[in-house]
Amino acid sequence: MTIDPDGFPAPPALVEHARRFHAEGGTPAVPRVAATVLLLRPAAAGFEVYLIRRVAAMAFGGMYAFPGGGVDPSDSQAHVGWAGPAPAEWGARLGLSPEAAQAVVCAAAREVFEEAGVLLAGPDGDTVVGDVSGDDWEAARVALEGRQVGFADLLAERGLTLRSDLLLPWSRWITPEFEPRRFDTYFFVALLPTGQRTRHVSGEADRTLWIRPADACDRAGDGELTMLPPTLVTLGQVAACGDIDGVVAASATRDPATPVTPHLDVRPDGEARFVLG
Numbered sequence: 001m002t003i004d005p006d007g008f009p010a011p012p013a014l015v016e017h018a019r020r021f022h023a024e025g026g027t028p029a030v031p032r033v034a035a036t037v038l039l040l041r042p043a044a045a046g047f048e049v050y051l052i053r054r055v056a057a058m059a060f061g062g063m064y065a066f067p068g069g070g071v072d073p074s075d076s077q078a079h080v081g082w083a084g085p086a087p088a089e090w091g092a093r094l095g096l097s098p099e100a101a102q103a104v105v106c107a108a109a110r111e112v113f114e115e116a117g118v119l120l121a122g123p124d125g126d127t128v129v130g131d132v133s134g135d136d137w138e139a140a141r142v143a144l145e146g147r148q149v150g151f152a153d154l155l156a157e158r159g160l161t162l163r164s165d166l167l168l169p170w171s172r173w174i175t176p177e178f179e180p181r182r183f184d185t186y187f188f189v190a191l192l193p194t195g196q197r198t199r200h201v202s203g204e205a206d207r208t209l210w211i212r213p214a215d216a217c218d219r220a221g222d223g224e225l226t227m228l229p230p231t232l233v234t235l236g237q238v239a240a241c242g243d244i245d246g247v248v249a250a251s252a253t254r255d256p257a258t259p260v261t262p263h264l265d266v267r268p269d270g271e272a273r274f275v276l277g
Helices: 012-023 073-077 087-094 098-116 135-145 151-157 213-221 229-239 244-251
Strands: 032-043 046-054 068-070 161-163 168-174 183-191 205-211 263-266 272-275
Touching: 012 263, 032 098, 032 229, 032 244, 046 098, 046 213, 046 229, 068 098, 073 098, 073 151, 087 098, 087 168, 098 135, 098 151, 098 161, 098 183, 135 151, 168 229, 168 244, 183 229, 183 244, 205 213, 213 229, 229 244
Parallel strands: 032 183
Antiparallel strands: 032 046, 032 068, 046 205, 168 183, 263 272
């Protein structure tokens, strides 16, 4: 599927929801800061990305997305072992204070462990843990997901350091103002660490798959995979990079601080499209 620079067709129900919001003079909800991670791995024909389908009962249920979620208070309060760019460097790149940037990066690493069973951490700044699919790790993941333990405490108990350098900043998206649940989401890219594997562990997903980004775009275009614009656009962007090295190189020139803010544009003929602003 080719990304249309003229926007994306908007579902009629969403158009009606937006019109009602504006007609009633609705007050936009404050976006919740969030982080999401595109996990990539080499494949026979280029590379693949990991997608999860949100359960129907959740916000954006039935949609395919990347692992991720909202920043938790524990992310900003964490005194976590840290390797890679310092929080101040992350802040300069993301357009945030060092404290806020640390929280976003921590959230990205925490969420990808909670939702995919992948841990971006190691004993030091040069190594990464191997297989984390054993029963003891799963118990730790469940405790983290249930907020019975904080991410920093989990790492400290195991003598591990967060490898912030394994996260590559990509973009930032803010949910349209007429949506009742809004997110200010920072997108990151990460390569699946050697020796680790994704696992279908999160109760927030009912299906997972590894797929070539271009194939995901094609299947979305055929109506087989349902995605929101941020997911579809991002898949198109990484697919255009050609290979993993191209994605890594592109990440260095991306602007992850300026938000993409989709809005509805209703044409004179009545057609409504999402336009990226």
